[in-house]
Amino acid sequence: MISDPKEIDQILRNIIKKHIGPLQIRKDEENVLEAAGTIPTMQGKQKVDGFYFASVMPKPKDVRLYFFPIYTDAQNFEHIAPALRKCLKGKSCFHIKKLDESLQQEITEMIATGVKIYQEKKILITE
Template sequence: MEERKQIFYQIKSLMKKYEPSLVARSDFDSRYELWSEKEIEIDGRKRKEFYFAGLIIQSNYVGFYFMPIYTDASLKDIFESELLSTLKGKSCFHIKKLDKKLLTQIKKSLEIGFKLYKKRGWV
């Protein structure tokens, strides 16, 4: 459990950089979520909020949920093999071990995802 907490807090510290542009809806010891609370329209549907990314400590891993990859599948091309190998499903990464290289890749993905949201006017 201690290793998962360390992973959680290291990734959370990277995500905190995006507050207050994004809002932390959940900010607990085992769950953290960032949302855009800007009113937007996507594919003709109006939304008052939009999910950006989140973390949750699970029994065997830390789930890193990254919505930008869900909204633009071409973002997979930016991920290096270490991060891409942890992708389970469309937008959830199962992080079991975190080294400097993987942390750098997560940091880069957050930066690119935030720029994408900004470019689309979602932030």
């Protein structure tokens, strides 16, 4: 069980970075990693260089994973594991305080599902 926010932060960043190609990293700084698509598109009323996908933000006591697909396509994530659901605060923000192998696998699968959904919606490129 990992409880050090710095370690959790690095693991979550690595999970997202595995999807570079369909995703681009907009920001990779100590206090934030932000990932988005690579296809210019409209997001609301604004044209962006890629649809927002996720962010990782370390905090002193936990790491925040903002995961936009769970907001835009909530019906596809209704059956996430109870341990992961427990970390969800609000509609799209997960507060990760402890990370075991099972939760890490659930997050990995959730991110991959989000990429697949956005590829099907043609707001991410397919590999």
